[in-house]
Amino acid sequence: MKKNNPANERIKRKYFHFLKEAKRHSEPTVDAAAKALNRFESYTNYRDFKTFHFEQAVAFKKHLSEQKGQMSGEKLSKATLHATLTHLKRFFQWLAWQPGYKSRIQYADAEYFNLSDKDVRIATAKRHQQYPTMEQIKHVINT
Secondary structure, three states: OOOOOHHHHHHHHHHHHHHHHHOOOOHHHHHHHHHHHHHHHHHOOOOOHHHOOHHHHHHHHHHHHHOEOOOOOOEOOHHHHHHHHHHHHHHHHHHOOOOOOOOOOOHHHHHHHOOOHHHHHHHHOOOOOOOOOHHHHHHHHHO
16 A cells, blocks of 8 residues: 655645745644645545646545544544645645646635535634633632
8 A cells, every 4th residue: 555655745845844934834733734635645545646636625525524533433523624624725725836736736626625614614613611600719729
């Protein structure tokens, strides 16, 4: 079983350097982008990015929505789907401007990584956390 594609590894390294130095992203953000790209590559059996077609994005979205989390065993959350697909969308938009890829990847093809508006609202909704009341805090301090 193939574990990587040398051409993909070179362009990914260039992209990670771009994220870190030009976009000033932190190391965890770059790692998240790497994880998203790894998920996509393993789905496509490490095919060269030059052979990318928008139908791969559509099929990957469907595949990802059916995946289960390793820890919980439940389907991946909308927030995870949104984050993964956003990293992939940004990568392929960047890739469409790179020499050797301009003629093969259309900038608009990256739009196929978008979730529905409803799913984006679910993924980006602010959740209110419950905080202890003053009485509860006083009770804990007293005990």
